Amino acid sequence: MVVAFKPEIDHDSSPYQTALAQFDRAIRYLKIDDGVADFLRYPRREFTVNFPVRRDDGSIEMFTGYRVHHNTVLGPSKGGIRYSLAVTMDEIRALAMWMTWKCSLVNIPFGGAKGGVVVDPKTLSPRELENLTRRYAAELIPIIDPHTDIPAPDLGTNPQIMAWFMDTYSMNKGYSVPAIVTGKPINIGGSLGRNQATGRGVITVMMEALRYMGRKDAESTRLAIQGFGNVGSNAALAAHENGFKIVAVSDVYGGVYNANGLDIEALMAYVAETGTVDGFPGGEACTNDEVLTSDCDVLIPAALEDQITARNAGRIKAELIVEGANGPTTPEADDILRDRGVLLVPDILANAGGVIVSYFEWVQDLQSFFWDEDEIYRQLERILTRSFEATVMTAEKHKTDLRTAAQVLAIQRVADALTTRGFYP
16 A cells, blocks of 8 residues: 655644645646646655754754755755744745745746754854854755755845855865855855845835735835845835835834834844844834734735734735745635735745845856846846736636735646656656
């Protein structure tokens, strides 16, 4: 008897359960073989490593890391690496699956992957952080390659960490391999515009959605942004530059609200000095949950998964939600928001700017030919606009919401490619 592969999951609170629930909703609109659908539900490869790191005091501490390849039908797998105490295999598995659909939706030749280490990077010295990164990178060498799997930065990681990652891989290969990671510093093969890409892309998609809704006046449109890391801060800056009013922002430490609009440049200077938006004198203190339910027109959740749930979805005042984070909305909350007439632009479309410019960086590294920033942003806007239009057309065709439409479109493309290639052997 053949027993189907069933990953172990936490049924009480599981990002992977959310990803599977979204998948199951989408495939109801598709005419694909049951075997193909079952194949697409599960990761191709899961890798767990336990490795030692020497601390500055000479002691040895063990850490656990993961890397999941969900699908490689369209090309090498692509996905970030996060350093967080909240990292679990279940979370990494879900994020890898969402990356597959994200790459397919925006029509770039990647499959989905994700990785992470269970660690709070803020508790490590720079030397310890480098030691951890280099050892984790060395552990992944058997399953990564510029034509197999290309990591990138994510929560808790940054361009410097990608530089250490690239150098470790290159030293083991005996020559420089800049295309092994994206999100690197510019001077070792990084791409212009990469750091700003995800946040800037969120605002590009938001503006397309507002036009679709018939809202054209930026100055009267109020934004609330949960999360003020790379994605949230760059989204706030791009929105500010386009004339939008940001009334609320938050991070892990707290939030700030100003009905008349926050001074984003002053806020970013404050965060650069203090490391948090909490205590910013240009508004009233508020909590993360209060940002989600604040009086605004557009809500951008740009923090972690499962932030908009059945508990708070009924209290959200925004007419438009643009998901800067991966998986911030549970299926139950999706139903509530849809019934209330809230337009939601899903993560695999809204925050795809990062992987799009990562693709540009990978192409530039392979060719050793680099583009200027204007070309990067022009191509980014072209792909996101085209992808938004295709998602809307799919939603109208199937009379469904944008999340389901985006997954329908993405899953169909992967299923078609799989059917054309066939199963090996």
